[in-house]
Amino acid sequence: MLMRLNRSKWLVPGFAVALGVVFLVAQWVNDQPGNGLVSLAIMVAFAAALVAFSGRSATFEVMRNPKADERSAMLDLRATAFAGLVVITVVVVAVFYELARGHDPSPYSQLGAVAGVAYLLALIVGQRRS
Amino acid sequence: MQNLIRELRAHAGLSQGSLAAEMGVSRQTINAIETGRYTPSLPLAIALARFFSRPVEEVFDADAAQ
Numbered sequence: 001m002l003m004r005l006n007r008s009k010w011l012v013p014g015f016a017v018a019l020g021v022v023f024l025v026a027q028w029v030n031d032q033p034g035n036g037l038v039s040l041a042i043m044v045a046f047a048a049a050l051v052a053f054s055g056r057s058a059t060f061e062v063m064r065n066p067k068a069d070e071r072s073a074m075l076d077l078r079a080t081a082f083a084g085l086v087v088i089t090v091v092v093v094a095v096f097y098e099l100a101r102g103h104d105p106s107p108y109s110q111l112g113a114v115a116g117v118a119y120l121l122a123l124i125v126g127q128r129r130s
Numbered sequence: 131m132q133n134l135i136r137e138l139r140a141h142a143g144l145s146q147g148s149l150a151a152e153m154g155v156s157r158q159t160i161n162a163i164e165t166g167r168y169t170p171s172l173p174l175a176i177a178l179a180r181f182f183s184r185p186v187e188e189v190f191d192a193d194a195a196q
Contacts, residue, residue, distance in 0.1 A: 069155035070170070
């Protein structure tokens with residue numbers, strides 16, 4: 001019926017492999033093709049795990065296709081928000097830690113600013129849409 | 131939120147998987163709704179109630195504690 005959100009089951013595994021290729025190219029340019037191949041292998045293994053276990057594990061299923069239905073989308077949204085909160089907390093702590101050591105808090109301060117601006121923009125856009 | 135989905139589904143002789151296919155959601159979502167771990171969106175709640183030809187307020191009891 002109308003509840004299923006259209007999104008390919010191959011989008012996330014494909015993105016993981018594409019990211020692995022970017023890792024490979026970036027490290028190849030830096031004359032480290034071996035490390036690049038290891039990075040690519042890790043990302044391909046992750047994509048393969050998503051495909052292999054998504055039928056047996058609800059967690060892998062949501063990871064593979066986060067927009068499969070409304071509950072998956074909610075779980076994905078909450079997990080993304082939690083992960084973002086953890087990263088922002090670490091960034092803020094890192095800023096204070098660097099300041100306490102008398103060091104320049106960069107790049108943590110810039111990352112914190114990006115997070116703050118992104119949150120503000122998301123609030124503004126969200127309020128206009130709902 | 132308490133609901134009658136499990137009873138209505140069983141009465142209709144449907145599995146969680148087949149009801150999930152009818153609704154376009156995963157079997158886990160139907161299970162989560164039946165056990166009260168997940169409150170469906172209004173469109174999904176209405177679709178479920180229509181599927182069983184019942185008023186939505188009869189299928190879902192917003193006042194009862196789980």
